[in-house]
Amino acid sequence: MSYLTNKAQLENDGYSVVSSLFSEEEISRILNCLENTEQTGNAFMKTRDLFAIRQLIKNVPQLGDLLFTESMKRLIYDLFESTYFLTKAIYFDKPNESNWFVAYHQDLSISVNQKANVPNYSNWTFKKGQYGVQPPLKILQDTITLRIHLDNTSRDNGALKVIPNSHQLGIIRKDSKNWKTTNEVVCEVDKGSVMLMKPLTLHASNRTTNGKKRRVIHLEFNNNELTKPLDWLERKEITHKML
Numbered sequence: 571m572s573y574l575t576n577k578a579q580l581e582n583d584g585y586s587v588v589s590s591l592f593s594e595e596e597i598s599r600i601l602n603c604l605e606n607t608e609q610t611g612n613a614f615m616k617t618r619d620l621f622a623i624r625q626l627i628k629n630v631p632q633l634g635d636l637l638f639t640e641s642m643k644r645l646i647y648d649l650f651e652s653t654y655f656l657t658k659a660i661y662f663d664k665p666n667e668s669n670w671f672v673a674y675h676q677d678l679s680i681s682v683n684q685k686a687n688v689p690n691y692s693n694w695t696f697k698k699g700q701y702g703v704q705p706p707l708k709i710l711q712d713t714i715t716l717r718i719h720l721d722n723t724s725r726d727n728g729a730l731k732v733i734p735n736s737h738q739l740g741i742i743r744k745d746s747k748n749w750k751t752t753n754e755v756v757c758e759v760d761k762g763s764v765m766l767m768k769p770l771t772l773h774a775s776n777r778t779t780n781g782k783k784r785r786v787i788h789l790e791f792n793n794n795e796l797t798k799p800l801d802w803l804e805r806k807e808i809t810h811k812m813l
Contacts, residue, residue, distance in 0.1 A: 576766060585757065588765075615698065651793060654792065654793045656807075657790050672775045678741065690797075716791070717766075718764050726780035733755075
């Protein structure tokens with residue numbers, strides 16, 4: 571199967587959905603692995619509205635083989651040049667009782683190995699023992715996000731809403747009038763399917779109203795080197811052997 575149609579839609583609209591990339595059995599293995607992981611340390615965040623694991627592959631290394639199935643490798647092969655590599659991996663669990671929502675925004679921060687005074691890197695943060703920074707625009711434009719859905723996700727349990735083509739507007743100020751929600755699309759994604767997205771695509775999510783979980787593994791890929799001495803915190807090469 572070829573995913574070049576999804577790649578074209580991603581480039582044009584800023585998002586696309588690949589259906590049934592993972593089987594029911596493969597998703598069960600992933601969930602079992604996550605549920606049996608010791609939940610200690612700064613990488614694990616748990617509140618009433620959200621449970622998350624940052625630096626996911628580093629903290630749950632056995633997930634690597636479960637995530638990079640033959641189908642996933644084929645998708646990566648069709649989407650990326652061989653120079654792309656994994657730069658971020660996070661697990662999100664929006665619990666049944668969650669009343670958490672996220673307003674429209676762009677993903678403007680990357681995770682790096684240290685803080686350094688280098689040109690065109692701004693808005694530094696330090697959370698849970700790791701540095702985040704807004705990089706030059708080209709790095710954000712070249713980033714591609716893959717969201718592996720571990721549950722059926724509908725408009726009733728926090729499916730992402732997106733504004734098509736908004737990634738083509740660059741970085742959008744919150745008070746900008748260059749975009750409207752009139753062409754908003756709710757991306758309902760079935761369990762085992764993968765949503766592709768450009769991080770500059772405006773996206774949001776509503777509160778859960780049907781009491782069902784929305785568990786997602788969020789992966790980001792890029793092909794840019796950062797200005798030294800900065801480097802990607804979670805860099806994992808995608809080798810030809812994997813493909």
